[in-house]
Amino acid sequence: xxxxxxxxxxxxxxxxxxxxxxxxxxxSLDRGERLGLVGESGAGKSVAGFSILNLISQPGFxxxxxxxxxxxxxxxxxxxxxxxxxxDRISMIFQDPMMTLNPVLTLGTQMTEIVRTHHxxxxxxxxxxxxxxxxxxxxxxxxxxxxxxxxxxxxGMRQRVVIACALISKPALIIADEPTTALDVTIQAEIMDxxxxxxxxxxxxxxxxxxDLSVVAQMTDRIAVMYAGKIVEIGKxxxxxxxxxxxxxxxxxxxxxxxxxxxxxxxxIDGSMPSLLSMPTGCSFHPRCPIxxxxxxxxxxxxxxxxxxxxxxACFKVEGK
Amino acid sequence: MKEAWLQFKSSFFLYSFLxxxxxxxSFLIFLVLVILSFLAPAIAxxxxxxxxxxxxxxxxxxxxxxxxxxxxxxxxxxxxGRDLYSTILYGMRTxxxxxxxxxxxxxxxxxxxxxIAGYFGGLVDNFLMRLADxxxxxxxxxxxxxxxxxxxxxxxxxxYEDFSLILLIIIIGIAEWPQYARTxxxxxxxxxxxxxxxxxxxxxxxxxRIMWRHIFPNALSPILVISTVQxxxxxxxxxxxxxxxxxxxxxxPSLGALINAGFEYFISGIWWITAFPGFVLVIxxxxxxxxxxxxxxxxxxxxxxx
Numbered sequence: 272x273x274x275x276x277x278x279x280x281x282x283x284x285x286x287x288x289x290x291x292x293x294x295x296x297x298x299s300l301d302r303g304e305r306l307g308l309v310g311e312s313g314a315g316k317s318v319a320g321f322s323i324l325n326l327i328s329q330p331g332f333x334x335x336x337x338x339x340x341x342x343x344x345x346x347x348x349x350x351x352x353x354x355x356x357x358x359d360r361i362s363m364i365f366q367d368p369m370m371t372l373n374p375v376l377t378l379g380t381q382m383t384e385i386v387r388t389h390h391x392x393x394x395x396x397x398x399x400x401x402x403x404x405x406x407x408x409x410x411x412x413x414x415x416x417x418x419x420x421x422x423x424x425x426x427g428m429r430q431r432v433v434i435a436c437a438l439i440s441k442p443a444l445i446i447a448d449e450p451t452t453a454l455d456v457t458i459q460a461e462i463m464d465x466x467x468x469x470x471x472x473x474x475x476x477x478x479x480x481x482x483d484l485s486v487v488a489q490m491t492d493r494i495a496v497m498y499a500g501k502i503v504e505i506g507k508x509x510x511x512x513x514x515x516x517x518x519x520x521x522x523x524x525x526x527x528x529x530x531x532x533x534x535x536x537x538x539x540i541d542g543s544m545p546s547l548l549s550m551p552t553g554c555s556f557h558p559r560c561p562i563x564x565x566x567x568x569x570x571x572x573x574x575x576x577x578x579x580x581x582x583x584x585a586c587f588k589v590e591g592k
Numbered sequence: 593m594k595e596a597w598l599q600f601k602s603s604f605f606l607y608s609f610l611x612x613x614x615x616x617x618s619f620l621i622f623l624v625l626v627i628l629s630f631l632a633p634a635i636a637x638x639x640x641x642x643x644x645x646x647x648x649x650x651x652x653x654x655x656x657x658x659x660x661x662x663x664x665x666x667x668x669x670x671x672x673g674r675d676l677y678s679t680i681l682y683g684m685r686t687x688x689x690x691x692x693x694x695x696x697x698x699x700x701x702x703x704x705x706x707x708i709a710g711y712f713g714g715l716v717d718n719f720l721m722r723l724a725d726x727x728x729x730x731x732x733x734x735x736x737x738x739x740x741x742x743x744x745x746x747x748x749x750x751x752y753e754d755f756s757l758i759l760l761i762i763i764i765g766i767a768e769w770p771q772y773a774r775t776x777x778x779x780x781x782x783x784x785x786x787x788x789x790x791x792x793x794x795x796x797x798x799x800x801r802i803m804w805r806h807i808f809p810n811a812l813s814p815i816l817v818i819s820t821v822q823x824x825x826x827x828x829x830x831x832x833x834x835x836x837x838x839x840x841x842x843x844x845p846s847l848g849a850l851i852n853a854g855f856e857y858f859i860s861g862i863w864w865i866t867a868f869p870g871f872v873l874v875i876x877x878x879x880x881x882x883x884x885x886x887x888x889x890x891x892x893x894x895x896x897x898x
Contacts, residue, residue, distance in 0.1 A: 324794060326790075326793055326794065329713075329714075353796070354796040354797075354798065355796065356796070357793070357794055357795060357796030358794060358795030358796040358797075359796060362794070362795070363791070363794040365787050365790070365791060366787075367787060370786055370787035370788060371787045371788055371790075371791045372788060372791075373788040373792070373806050373810070374788075374810065375809040375810055376805075376806075376809075384795075384797075384805075385795045388795065388796060388797060388801075389796065433791075436791075436795070
């Protein structure tokens with residue numbers, strides 16, 4: 272097992288009192304496995320991603336749970352120990368490639384800095400490694416590009432460089448936080464293909480955080496659907512998409528445009544996600560749920576096993592085994 | 593090296609400089625003043641620091657073009673018989689050295705403090721910024737009196753004359769660092785939120801490295817903008833302190849000390865001792881301020897004048 276997140280809780284200490292942004296989530300990842308974290312804005316996907324590196328910014332903090340990475344508990348680690356893992360064993364890719372690269376440093380400087388922080392490499396070795404990695408992400412003439420500044424590159428190119436930055440130290444896990452949201456659709460597909468190809472060839476684990484189910488369906492082995500800080504459904508990608516059990520997942524899938532219903536209005540899930548400050552009683556999805564009953568208003572459902580192995584959903588209406 | 597020159601040659605900085613006659617003229621005047629003052633030992637006809645060469649019988653001579661003027665003294669002499677032209681050159685050198693070194697000290701203190709305050713935030717920020725507020729509520733004058741008095745009681749008045757240059761740099765440096773600290777903090781606050789800083793934390797860099805290597809260069813341009821104005825202010829502070837007798841001793845006068853020295857003769861019709869150094873001081877500060885305005889326009893993309 273590469274990564275094992277157990278009962279993770281993240282709290283934000285706001286002026287109006289503590290608010291739980293992540294409520295008791297657990298998931299795990301094998302070496303080379305790809306997991307998609309899906310949900311609408313504010314569901315806590317990004318917070319979950321950042322908490323793996325223990326980099327949630329103030330006033331948020333991890334208030335409970337354990338995160339085991341390669342057998343070591345990341346939450347118990349000192350900042351110094353964590354810094355040896357950040358960027359070396361676990362890397363992150365951010366949403367906006369325009370913002371993730373430092374505008375005043377050349378690509379080469381930024382890339383070599385990453386390897387040289389973690390390994391004893393000479394400048395020359397680091398540079399040739401950076402050139403090699405740029406070639407891996409299909410940047411033409413990397414020997415020239417490496418001395419350029421971020422503003423001299425197009426958006427798609429920059430995201431490739433960001434991926435190269437994440438890749439250069441050969442990490443065991445990459446956390447990609449909406450890596451293609453800021454790019455247009457054709458480049459989006461290119462970048463995703465590249466990411467998939469690299470994960471497979473280097474046997475890297477990937478956590479793909481996105482709101483785009485169609486992307487996740489193509490890219491990942493497993494999906495975890497998040498809603499209001501909880502995982503409401505988790506399982507193999509095919510299972511979750513073909514036999515979704517939770518009404519929220521079903522709603523998300525129905526909201527996608529499909530060939531079968533050309534010209535029809537798309538479905539939508541009525542209402543919006545509850546504010547973390549005023550969570551509804553019982554199941555947090557019940558005010559928007561089409562199939563609720565009295566039990567849903569009173570009790571909070573936990574994840575239950577579904578028909579197929581490894582598929583779980585947090586709903587009372589699950590068709591059990 | 594050659595590449596850097598080519599890059600500079602094609603830069604927007606140079607381009608807009610060559611398009612701005614005000615900037616060119618003020619830069620040329622500034623350059624001439626600086627060159628004159630730093631070449632003072634070579635080009636000045638007399639050495640005002642050499643007490644043996646001064647003759648009290650030459651005192652209070654008017655400039656050449658007036659009836660009693662002598663050819664030896666282009667701009668006349670001061671109350672002790674020193675050639676005013678030479679003394680102004682030497683004095684300007686002192687003023688410029690103090691101005692620039694004091695600004696370097698201010699910038700060093702202010703940048704370090706502002707960077708730390710802006711990056712760490714919270715209590716550290718509060719503490720450092722209140723410190724800056726306290727510092728600002730002391731005027732430069734008060735700092736000068738306190739440090740001057742402390743130094744004089746500790747080491748005696750003779751030592752004070754020897755060390756007055758360094759003391760003035762320290763006084764002006766300490767009195768004005770909050771300007772830099774505030775500017776730095778404000779621009780660090782803006783940079784800190786950007787994703788590249790987050791990315792730097794994600795790759796496991798230490799705080800110091802993130803601060804100096806990633807945030808600092810990005811937060812630098814407002815610092816450059818205020819620097820020119822600060823040099824003018826420092827030269828002016830030095831002149832004001834010297835004028836009040838808290839600065840350079842009369843044996844090694846700066847422009848301010850010269851203005852002060854001439855002030856007592858002013859009423860009796862001997863205007864040149866005060867007027868010429870005053871005129872030079874005004875020109876010096878005026879061109880630095882004009883250059884500062886131009887730098888601000890160039891480095892601030894939000895100010896489009898065209």
